[in-house]
Amino acid sequence: KAGVTQTPRYLIKTRGQQVTLSCSPISGHRSVSWYQQTPGQGLQFLFEYFSETQRNKGNFPGRFSGRQFSNSRSEMNVSTLELGDSALYLCASSLQGPQETQYFGPGTRLLVL
Amino acid sequence: KQEVTQIPAALSVPEGENLVLNCSFTDSAIYNLQWFRQDPGKGLTSLLLIQSSQREQTSGRLNASLDKSSGRSTLYIAASQPGDSATYLCAPPRRDDKIIFGKGTRLHILP
Numbered sequence: 285k286a287g288v289t290q291t292p293r294y295l296i297k298t299r300g301q302q303v304t305l306s307c308s309p310i311s312g313h314r315s316v317s318w319y320q321q322t323p324g325q326g327l328q329f330l331f332e333y334f335s336e337t338q339r340n341k342g343n344f345p346g347r348f349s350g351r352q353f354s355n356s357r358s359e360m361n362v363s364t365l366e367l368g369d370s371a372l373y374l375c376a377s378s379l380q381g382p383q384e385t386q387y388f389g390p391g392t393r394l395l396v397l
Numbered sequence: 398k399q400e401v402t403q404i405p406a407a408l409s410v411p412e413g414e415n416l417v418l419n420c421s422f423t424d425s426a427i428y429n430l431q432w433f434r435q436d437p438g439k440g441l442t443s444l445l446l447i448q449s450s451q452r453e454q455t456s457g458r459l460n461a462s463l464d465k466s467s468g469r470s471t472l473y474i475a476a477s478q479p480g481d482s483a484t485y486l487c488a489p490p491r492r493d494d495k496i497i498f499g500k501g502t503r504l505h506i507l508p
Contacts, residue, residue: 288440317496327486327498340495374440382490383428388440 286310288377288389296395302363305392309356309377315339316358317382318350321372321391330373332382333358339381362394370396399424403487403499411507412479418472418502420487425465427489432461432472434483435501441486445472477506 289308297303309316318330329342333352350360356377362369372393376386400423410416420430429448433441445461447454447470453462460473470487484501 319498326500329496329498342495372438376441382496385443385446386431386433386441386488386496387443388433390440391438393438 288375288387290373290375290389290392292392293390294393294395296397297365298397299365299367301365302361303365303394304359304361305373305375305394307358307360307375307377307389309358309375310387313377313379313387314356315378315381315384316352316356317376317378317386318358318360319374319376320344321374322370327374330360334381365396367396370394399489399495399497401487401489401497401499403485403502405502406500407503407505409505409507410477412477414477415473415475416477416504418474418485418504420470420472420489420499422468422470422487422489422497424489425468427465430461430463430470430487430489432459432470433486433488435486436483444485474504479506479508482506 291306315334317332321327332340336352347363352358372391374391376388378384402421404419431446432444435441445454447463458475463470484503486501488498490496
């Protein structure tokens with residue numbers, strides 16, 4: 285079975301721009317969670333999608349949004365980028381939700397200049 | 398609000414030693430607890446998942462224990478190897494499915 289894939293792997297943007305990141309879960313997995321990882325804050329939960337519905341959301345501003353498609357692929361969007369948004373963005377998939385073993389993708393490293 | 402603390406933050410030990418990593422959490426209303434490892438610049442790899450009804454879980458040289466009443470979990474690594482060098486994170490998801498990760502323990506095994 286193919287693992288979780290994330291595209292792109294690296295991205296450089298400037299302040300004020302917007303960005304869309306993509307995550308393809310393991311086949312058959314319906315839950316996709318997104319995380320932001322920075323050296324200062326560590327891993328922080330952004331949101332979780334299941335069957336095209338956002339089930340949970342972390343404490344991030346409305347500039348961070350996401351969606352999930354009928355094939356379980358998910359995208360997250362960050363609008364009006366700030367320097368502090370520079371981070372490694374990770375997605376994880378599981379069959380039913382975060383209570384199960386989470387399978388992580390390699391991440392997208394975003395640099396905001 | 399769930400707070401997760403991992404001690405120590407960093408650890409260097411000679412190859413072959415047994416070691417223990419600690420994780421403590423404030424909200425014991427959890428379903429289970431997962432331990433992950435992360436290699437530099439990469440995603441996380443799940444190591445062990447302990448159901449809330451279990452007290453420990455073993456996989457090869459790894460053994461994880463869970464004590465919900467005291468809000469603690471330990472990851473025991475036997476006969477450490479240089480390939481074990483990585484950051485180890487624990488994550489106790491709450492009943493509302495929000496996962497709070499610890500900051501991790503950076504482990505370095507000296508050859």
